[in-house]
Amino acid sequence: LIAAAQRHGARVAIARVESLAPQNGCVRVVTNRGVLEAGSVVVTVNAWTRDLIPALHETMMPVRGQALAYAPIRRVFRAGVGAAVTPTGEYWHQTPEGAIVIGGCRACAPGRDVGVTEMVPTPAVTAAIEQILPRLFPRLDGLTVTRRWAGLMAFTADYVPVADAAPEMPGVWVAGGFCGHGMPFGMRFGQLLAEAALTGATPSALMPFRLARPTLQPPHLQR
Amino acid sequence: MSVFHDAPSYWQATAPAPVMSTDLPATAQIVVVGGGFFGAATAYFLAHAGAAPLVIEQVAPAYGATGRNGGFHVVGTAEGYADAVVRLGRDTARAVMQITLDSRALLRQVIAEEQIACDYRETGHLSLALGDAQYADLRRHVAALHADGFAADLLDRHQTQELIDTPLSDEITGALYGAEDALLHSARLVMG
DSSP states (O other): OHHHHHHTTOEEEEOOEEEEEEETTEEEEEETTEEEEEEEEEEOOGGGHHHHOGGGTTTSEEEEEEEEEEOOOSOOBSSEEEEOSSTTOEEEEEOTTSOEEEEEOGGGSGGGGBTOOOOOOOHHHHHHHHTHHHHHOTTOOOOOEEEEEEEEEEEOTTSOOEEEEOTTOTTEEEEEOOTTOOGGGHHHHHHHHHHHHHHSSOOGGGGGGOTTOGGGSOGGGOO | OOSOSSOOOHHHHTSOOOOOOOOOOSEEEEEEEOOSHHHHHHHHHHHHTTOOOEEEESSSTTOSGGGGSOOEEOOSOSSOHHHHHHHHOHHHHHHHHHHHHHHHHHHHHHHHHHTOOSOOBOOOEEEEEEHHHHHHHHHHHHHHHHHTTOOOEEEEHHHHHTTBSSOOOTTEEEEEEETTOEEOOHHHHHHO
Protein backbone atom coordinates (compact mmCIF):
# COMPACT_ATOMS: atom_id res chain seq x y z
CA LEU A 1 0.00 0.00 0.00
CA ILE A 2 2.83 2.41 0.74
CA ALA A 3 4.51 1.76 -2.60
CA ALA A 4 1.12 2.17 -4.28
CA ALA A 5 0.55 5.43 -2.38
CA GLN A 6 3.99 6.63 -3.48
CA ARG A 7 3.12 5.89 -7.11
CA HIS A 8 0.08 8.16 -6.64
CA GLY A 9 2.18 10.97 -5.15
CA ALA A 10 2.59 10.22 -1.42
CA ARG A 11 5.95 10.78 0.27
CA VAL A 12 7.38 8.88 3.24
CA ALA A 13 9.75 10.30 5.87
CA ILE A 14 11.29 8.34 8.74
CA ALA A 15 11.12 10.45 11.90
CA ARG A 16 9.65 10.17 15.36
CA VAL A 17 6.78 12.61 15.87
CA GLU A 18 7.10 13.98 19.39
CA SER A 19 4.15 16.35 19.58
CA LEU A 20 1.33 17.98 17.62
CA ALA A 21 0.40 21.60 18.30
CA PRO A 22 -2.52 23.20 16.43
CA GLN A 23 -1.95 26.92 15.94
CA ASN A 24 -3.08 29.65 13.50
CA GLY A 25 -5.20 27.25 11.46
CA CYS A 26 -2.47 24.71 10.89
CA VAL A 27 -0.74 22.01 12.92
CA ARG A 28 2.87 22.25 14.07
CA VAL A 29 4.40 18.77 13.84
CA VAL A 30 7.48 18.44 16.08
CA THR A 31 9.77 15.51 15.25
CA ASN A 32 13.22 14.34 16.28
CA ARG A 33 14.41 15.44 12.82
CA GLY A 34 12.85 18.87 12.69
CA VAL A 35 9.57 20.73 12.75
CA LEU A 36 7.05 21.12 9.96
CA GLU A 37 3.72 22.82 9.44
CA ALA A 38 0.80 20.76 8.21
CA GLY A 39 -2.66 21.80 7.07
CA SER A 40 -4.12 18.75 8.75
CA VAL A 41 -2.85 15.58 10.41
CA VAL A 42 -4.21 12.05 10.63
CA VAL A 43 -2.86 10.08 13.61
CA THR A 44 -2.71 6.34 12.85
CA VAL A 45 -0.37 5.06 15.56
CA ASN A 46 -2.82 2.95 17.62
CA ALA A 47 -0.92 1.94 20.79
CA TRP A 48 1.21 5.12 20.64
CA THR A 49 -1.81 7.47 20.29
CA ARG A 50 -1.71 8.77 23.83
CA ASP A 51 1.84 10.07 23.31
CA LEU A 52 0.48 12.51 20.71
CA ILE A 53 -3.08 13.09 21.96
CA PRO A 54 -2.91 13.15 25.76
CA ALA A 55 -6.72 13.53 26.00
CA LEU A 56 -7.01 9.91 24.82
CA HIS A 57 -4.70 8.56 27.54
CA GLU A 58 -7.53 6.61 29.20
CA THR A 59 -9.43 5.83 25.99
CA MET A 60 -6.85 3.62 24.27
CA MET A 61 -4.95 1.32 26.57
CA PRO A 62 -1.77 -0.31 25.21
CA VAL A 63 -1.79 -4.09 25.59
CA ARG A 64 1.10 -6.37 24.67
CA GLY A 65 0.47 -9.40 22.49
CA GLN A 66 2.99 -12.22 21.98
CA ALA A 67 3.45 -14.67 19.14
CA LEU A 68 5.88 -17.16 17.65
CA ALA A 69 6.55 -18.99 14.38
CA TYR A 70 7.21 -22.69 13.78
CA ALA A 71 9.37 -23.97 10.92
CA PRO A 72 7.45 -25.15 7.84
CA ILE A 73 5.63 -28.51 8.12
CA ARG A 74 3.24 -30.40 5.80
CA ARG A 75 -0.10 -28.70 5.07
CA VAL A 76 -2.35 -29.15 8.14
CA PHE A 77 -4.34 -25.89 8.26
CA ARG A 78 -5.82 -24.13 5.24
CA ALA A 79 -8.17 -21.79 7.10
CA GLY A 80 -7.07 -19.41 9.81
CA VAL A 81 -7.99 -20.71 13.26
CA GLY A 82 -8.93 -19.10 16.57
CA ALA A 83 -9.65 -20.75 19.92
CA ALA A 84 -10.11 -19.76 23.55
CA VAL A 85 -7.89 -22.20 25.41
CA THR A 86 -7.17 -19.29 27.75
CA PRO A 87 -9.78 -16.57 28.39
CA THR A 88 -7.91 -14.05 26.20
CA GLY A 89 -7.77 -16.35 23.19
CA GLU A 90 -5.31 -17.92 20.79
CA TYR A 91 -4.97 -17.75 16.99
CA TRP A 92 -2.81 -19.37 14.32
CA HIS A 93 -2.46 -19.97 10.62
CA GLN A 94 -0.16 -21.78 8.24
CA THR A 95 1.61 -19.63 5.65
CA PRO A 96 2.00 -20.61 1.97
CA GLU A 97 5.53 -21.80 2.88
CA GLY A 98 4.09 -24.11 5.56
CA ALA A 99 5.28 -22.12 8.58
CA ILE A 100 2.77 -21.74 11.42
CA VAL A 101 2.36 -18.36 13.10
CA ILE A 102 0.59 -18.59 16.47
CA GLY A 103 -0.13 -16.09 19.22
CA GLY A 104 -2.25 -15.48 22.31
CA CYS A 105 -2.08 -16.74 25.93
CA ARG A 106 -2.09 -13.17 27.26
CA ALA A 107 -4.01 -14.52 30.27
CA CYS A 108 -0.76 -16.20 31.37
CA ALA A 109 0.99 -12.83 31.82
CA PRO A 110 0.85 -10.73 34.99
CA GLY A 111 -2.09 -8.35 34.58
CA ARG A 112 -2.72 -9.90 31.16
CA ASP A 113 0.00 -7.59 29.74
CA VAL A 114 -2.41 -4.64 29.93
CA GLY A 115 -0.47 -1.36 29.97
CA VAL A 116 2.81 -3.08 29.07
CA THR A 117 4.68 -1.26 26.28
CA GLU A 118 7.94 -3.24 26.00
CA MET A 119 7.85 -5.10 22.68
CA VAL A 120 9.63 -8.19 23.97
CA PRO A 121 8.21 -11.70 24.43
CA THR A 122 8.27 -13.30 27.89
CA PRO A 123 9.09 -16.92 28.81
CA ALA A 124 5.78 -17.59 30.62
CA VAL A 125 3.58 -16.52 27.72
CA THR A 126 5.63 -18.07 24.93
CA ALA A 127 5.85 -21.35 26.86
CA ALA A 128 2.05 -21.32 27.17
CA ILE A 129 1.69 -20.63 23.43
CA GLU A 130 3.93 -23.62 22.71
CA GLN A 131 1.47 -25.88 24.57
CA ILE A 132 -1.56 -24.89 22.48
CA LEU A 133 -1.11 -26.96 19.32
CA PRO A 134 0.10 -30.13 21.11
CA ARG A 135 -2.95 -29.92 23.38
CA LEU A 136 -5.54 -29.41 20.64
CA PHE A 137 -3.88 -31.66 18.03
CA PRO A 138 -2.15 -34.48 19.94
CA ARG A 139 -0.85 -36.21 16.80
CA LEU A 140 0.78 -33.08 15.39
CA ASP A 141 4.56 -33.39 15.75
CA GLY A 142 7.72 -31.89 14.34
CA LEU A 143 6.97 -28.39 15.66
CA THR A 144 10.18 -26.34 15.90
CA VAL A 145 10.05 -22.70 17.03
CA THR A 146 12.03 -20.40 14.73
CA ARG A 147 11.28 -16.99 16.24
CA ARG A 148 9.33 -15.30 19.01
CA TRP A 149 8.14 -11.71 19.14
CA ALA A 150 5.75 -9.25 20.77
CA GLY A 151 3.70 -6.29 19.58
CA LEU A 152 1.43 -3.62 20.97
CA MET A 153 -2.33 -3.48 20.58
CA ALA A 154 -4.65 -0.82 21.99
CA PHE A 155 -7.96 -1.59 23.69
CA THR A 156 -11.05 0.53 24.28
CA ALA A 157 -13.65 -0.01 27.00
CA ASP A 158 -16.35 -1.24 24.59
CA TYR A 159 -14.09 -3.23 22.21
CA VAL A 160 -14.91 -0.90 19.31
CA PRO A 161 -12.23 1.34 17.75
CA VAL A 162 -12.30 5.13 17.87
CA ALA A 163 -12.33 7.29 14.72
CA ASP A 164 -13.03 10.98 15.21
CA ALA A 165 -11.62 14.49 15.35
CA ALA A 166 -8.98 14.71 18.11
CA PRO A 167 -10.43 16.53 21.15
CA GLU A 168 -9.51 20.23 21.22
CA MET A 169 -6.94 19.79 18.45
CA PRO A 170 -8.38 21.44 15.31
CA GLY A 171 -7.02 19.91 12.13
CA VAL A 172 -6.06 16.63 13.81
CA TRP A 173 -7.96 13.39 13.11
CA VAL A 174 -7.41 10.12 14.86
CA ALA A 175 -8.43 6.49 14.74
CA GLY A 176 -7.19 3.57 16.81
CA GLY A 177 -8.03 1.28 19.69
CA PHE A 178 -8.55 -1.71 17.41
CA CYS A 179 -8.59 -4.21 20.30
CA GLY A 180 -6.35 -6.69 18.48
CA HIS A 181 -8.81 -6.74 15.57
CA GLY A 182 -7.72 -3.89 13.32
CA MET A 183 -7.16 -5.56 9.98
CA PRO A 184 -10.86 -5.64 8.96
CA PHE A 185 -11.15 -1.88 9.62
CA GLY A 186 -7.96 -0.63 7.96
CA MET A 187 -9.06 0.05 4.41
CA ARG A 188 -12.45 1.64 5.09
CA PHE A 189 -11.07 3.65 8.01
CA GLY A 190 -8.26 4.84 5.74
CA GLN A 191 -10.79 5.93 3.14
CA LEU A 192 -12.99 7.70 5.71
CA LEU A 193 -10.13 9.44 7.55
CA ALA A 194 -8.76 10.57 4.19
CA GLU A 195 -12.18 12.07 3.48
CA ALA A 196 -12.18 13.78 6.89
CA ALA A 197 -8.76 15.33 6.31
CA LEU A 198 -9.74 16.49 2.81
CA THR A 199 -13.13 17.98 3.73
CA GLY A 200 -12.57 19.05 7.32
CA ALA A 201 -15.72 17.24 8.43
CA THR A 202 -16.26 13.87 10.11
CA PRO A 203 -18.01 11.48 7.68
CA SER A 204 -21.35 10.21 9.01
CA ALA A 205 -20.19 6.61 8.52
CA LEU A 206 -17.85 7.15 11.48
CA MET A 207 -20.75 7.77 13.93
CA PRO A 208 -20.41 4.33 15.61
CA PHE A 209 -16.75 5.13 16.34
CA ARG A 210 -17.17 8.65 17.80
CA LEU A 211 -15.49 9.49 21.08
CA ALA A 212 -18.75 10.71 22.61
CA ARG A 213 -20.62 7.41 22.21
CA PRO A 214 -22.39 6.19 25.38
CA THR A 215 -20.51 2.89 25.67
CA LEU A 216 -17.15 4.66 25.83
CA GLN A 217 -18.05 6.87 28.81
CA PRO A 218 -17.02 5.97 32.37
CA PRO A 219 -19.52 3.48 33.85
CA HIS A 220 -21.26 6.02 36.10
CA LEU A 221 -22.08 8.18 33.05
CA GLN A 222 -23.45 5.41 30.82
CA ARG A 223 -27.17 5.34 29.89
CA MET B 1 21.07 -5.76 9.16
CA SER B 2 17.63 -5.27 10.59
CA VAL B 3 16.12 -1.83 11.11
CA PHE B 4 14.03 -3.26 13.95
CA HIS B 5 15.18 -2.55 17.49
CA ASP B 6 13.03 -5.35 18.84
CA ALA B 7 12.89 -9.02 17.82
CA PRO B 8 11.34 -8.86 14.33
CA SER B 9 8.25 -10.93 13.61
CA TYR B 10 7.90 -13.60 10.94
CA TRP B 11 6.21 -10.96 8.74
CA GLN B 12 8.86 -8.29 9.25
CA ALA B 13 11.63 -10.82 8.59
CA THR B 14 10.08 -11.99 5.31
CA ALA B 15 8.97 -8.66 3.81
CA PRO B 16 10.88 -6.68 1.17
CA ALA B 17 13.14 -3.83 2.28
CA PRO B 18 11.35 -0.66 3.40
CA VAL B 19 10.33 1.83 0.76
CA MET B 20 12.43 4.86 -0.16
CA SER B 21 12.06 7.74 2.24
CA THR B 22 12.52 11.47 1.78
CA ASP B 23 13.88 14.24 3.98
CA LEU B 24 11.38 15.98 6.18
CA PRO B 25 9.93 18.97 4.28
CA ALA B 26 9.13 22.28 6.02
CA THR B 27 5.46 22.10 5.17
CA ALA B 28 2.90 19.55 4.03
CA GLN B 29 -0.79 19.94 3.30
CA ILE B 30 -1.72 16.63 4.93
CA VAL B 31 0.48 14.54 7.24
CA VAL B 32 -0.26 10.93 8.16
CA VAL B 33 1.54 9.93 11.36
CA GLY B 34 2.23 6.19 11.34
CA GLY B 35 3.11 3.63 8.67
CA GLY B 36 1.02 0.64 9.70
CA PHE B 37 -1.86 -0.81 7.71
CA PHE B 38 -4.31 1.94 8.62
CA GLY B 39 -1.80 4.74 8.03
CA ALA B 40 -0.77 3.24 4.70
CA ALA B 41 -4.43 2.92 3.68
CA THR B 42 -5.10 6.54 4.68
CA ALA B 43 -2.09 7.68 2.65
CA TYR B 44 -3.20 5.56 -0.29
CA PHE B 45 -6.67 7.14 -0.46
CA LEU B 46 -5.28 10.65 0.06
CA ALA B 47 -2.73 10.14 -2.70
CA HIS B 48 -5.37 8.61 -4.96
CA ALA B 49 -7.43 11.78 -4.48
CA GLY B 50 -4.43 13.87 -5.55
CA ALA B 51 -3.59 15.23 -2.09
CA ALA B 52 0.12 14.15 -2.07
CA PRO B 53 0.23 13.30 1.65
CA LEU B 54 3.40 13.00 3.72
CA VAL B 55 3.65 9.83 5.84
CA ILE B 56 5.88 10.15 8.91
CA GLU B 57 6.81 6.77 10.41
CA GLN B 58 9.01 6.44 13.49
CA VAL B 59 11.01 3.31 12.56
CA ALA B 60 9.79 1.46 9.47
CA PRO B 61 6.49 0.62 7.76
CA ALA B 62 4.68 -2.21 9.60
CA TYR B 63 6.89 -1.74 12.65
CA GLY B 64 3.98 -1.85 15.11
CA ALA B 65 0.92 -4.07 15.48
CA THR B 66 0.41 -4.57 11.74
CA GLY B 67 3.79 -6.24 11.36
CA ARG B 68 3.50 -8.36 14.50
CA ASN B 69 -0.05 -9.76 14.22
CA GLY B 70 -1.45 -13.12 13.16
CA GLY B 71 -1.90 -12.32 9.48
CA PHE B 72 -5.71 -12.54 9.54
CA HIS B 73 -8.48 -10.62 7.85
CA VAL B 74 -11.55 -11.73 9.78
CA VAL B 75 -14.62 -9.52 9.47
CA GLY B 76 -16.76 -8.53 12.43
CA THR B 77 -16.64 -7.03 15.88
CA ALA B 78 -13.70 -7.74 18.19
CA GLU B 79 -15.98 -9.55 20.64
CA GLY B 80 -18.50 -12.17 19.59
CA TYR B 81 -21.36 -10.67 17.61
CA ALA B 82 -24.15 -11.57 20.05
CA ASP B 83 -22.16 -9.93 22.87
CA ALA B 84 -21.54 -6.84 20.72
CA VAL B 85 -25.29 -6.54 20.04
CA VAL B 86 -25.99 -6.59 23.79
CA ARG B 87 -23.25 -4.07 24.57
CA LEU B 88 -23.67 -1.64 21.67
CA GLY B 89 -27.27 -2.06 20.62
CA ARG B 90 -28.31 -3.79 17.44
CA ASP B 91 -27.99 -0.82 15.06
CA THR B 92 -24.45 0.03 16.15
CA ALA B 93 -23.29 -3.59 16.14
CA ARG B 94 -24.69 -3.97 12.64
CA ALA B 95 -22.97 -0.76 11.48
CA VAL B 96 -19.60 -1.90 12.87
CA MET B 97 -20.00 -5.28 11.19
CA GLN B 98 -20.93 -3.62 7.90
CA ILE B 99 -17.83 -1.38 8.00
CA THR B 100 -15.65 -4.49 8.09
CA LEU B 101 -17.48 -5.97 5.08
CA ASP B 102 -17.05 -2.68 3.19
CA SER B 103 -13.39 -2.65 4.21
CA ARG B 104 -12.87 -6.15 2.80
CA ALA B 105 -14.45 -5.11 -0.50
CA LEU B 106 -12.01 -2.18 -0.69
CA LEU B 107 -9.08 -4.43 0.18
CA ARG B 108 -9.96 -6.90 -2.58
CA GLN B 109 -10.28 -4.04 -5.07
CA VAL B 110 -7.03 -2.25 -4.19
CA ILE B 111 -4.95 -5.44 -3.99
CA ALA B 112 -6.13 -6.28 -7.52
CA GLU B 113 -5.79 -2.77 -8.96
CA GLU B 114 -2.35 -2.11 -7.48
CA GLN B 115 -1.15 -5.72 -7.85
CA ILE B 116 -0.03 -5.95 -4.22
CA ALA B 117 1.69 -9.32 -3.63
CA CYS B 118 0.69 -10.06 -0.02
CA ASP B 119 -0.49 -13.70 -0.21
CA TYR B 120 -4.11 -12.57 0.28
CA ARG B 121 -6.31 -15.66 0.10
CA GLU B 122 -9.89 -16.23 1.25
CA THR B 123 -9.36 -19.55 3.00
CA GLY B 124 -12.17 -19.13 5.51
CA HIS B 125 -11.69 -18.78 9.27
CA LEU B 126 -12.51 -21.29 12.02
CA SER B 127 -13.29 -20.16 15.56
CA LEU B 128 -13.05 -23.42 17.49
CA ALA B 129 -15.29 -24.34 20.42
CA LEU B 130 -13.78 -26.29 23.31
CA GLY B 131 -16.47 -28.07 25.32
CA ASP B 132 -20.24 -27.61 25.30
CA ALA B 133 -20.43 -24.10 26.78
CA GLN B 134 -18.22 -22.60 24.06
CA TYR B 135 -20.22 -24.43 21.41
CA ALA B 136 -23.42 -22.91 22.82
CA ASP B 137 -21.74 -19.49 22.65
CA LEU B 138 -20.88 -19.98 18.99
CA ARG B 139 -24.48 -21.05 18.28
CA ARG B 140 -25.64 -17.78 19.89
CA HIS B 141 -23.23 -15.70 17.77
CA VAL B 142 -24.24 -17.44 14.54
CA ALA B 143 -27.94 -16.87 15.34
CA ALA B 144 -27.30 -13.16 15.99
CA LEU B 145 -25.33 -12.82 12.74
CA HIS B 146 -28.06 -14.56 10.74
CA ALA B 147 -30.75 -12.38 12.36
CA ASP B 148 -28.97 -9.32 10.97
CA GLY B 149 -28.40 -10.82 7.54
CA PHE B 150 -24.69 -11.68 7.92
CA ALA B 151 -23.09 -14.96 6.83
CA ALA B 152 -21.60 -17.50 9.25
CA ASP B 153 -21.75 -21.28 9.53
CA LEU B 154 -21.90 -23.40 12.67
CA LEU B 155 -19.85 -26.57 12.13
CA ASP B 156 -20.08 -29.68 14.26
CA ARG B 157 -17.00 -31.61 15.33
CA HIS B 158 -17.05 -33.86 12.25
CA GLN B 159 -17.33 -30.91 9.84
CA THR B 160 -14.53 -29.14 11.70
CA GLN B 161 -12.28 -32.19 11.43
CA GLU B 162 -12.77 -32.18 7.64
CA LEU B 163 -11.05 -28.78 7.47
CA ILE B 164 -8.01 -29.71 9.61
CA ASP B 165 -5.59 -32.39 8.42
CA THR B 166 -4.64 -33.87 11.80
CA PRO B 167 -6.88 -35.54 14.43
CA LEU B 168 -8.66 -33.12 16.79
CA SER B 169 -8.41 -33.54 20.54
CA ASP B 170 -11.63 -34.69 22.23
CA GLU B 171 -12.31 -31.25 23.72
CA ILE B 172 -12.97 -29.64 20.30
CA THR B 173 -16.76 -29.66 19.86
CA GLY B 174 -17.17 -27.61 16.69
CA ALA B 175 -16.50 -24.23 15.14
CA LEU B 176 -17.91 -21.00 13.78
CA TYR B 177 -16.81 -20.79 10.14
CA GLY B 178 -16.56 -17.57 8.14
CA ALA B 179 -16.22 -18.76 4.55
CA GLU B 180 -14.92 -15.47 3.12
CA ASP B 181 -12.46 -14.64 5.88
CA ALA B 182 -8.89 -14.35 4.69
CA LEU B 183 -5.22 -14.75 5.47
CA LEU B 184 -2.48 -12.42 4.29
CA HIS B 185 1.12 -11.32 4.79
CA SER B 186 0.60 -8.17 6.84
CA ALA B 187 3.97 -6.55 6.22
CA ARG B 188 3.94 -7.22 2.47
CA LEU B 189 0.47 -5.64 2.32
CA VAL B 190 1.83 -2.47 3.90
CA MET B 191 5.02 -2.36 1.81
CA GLY B 192 3.31 -3.22 -1.51
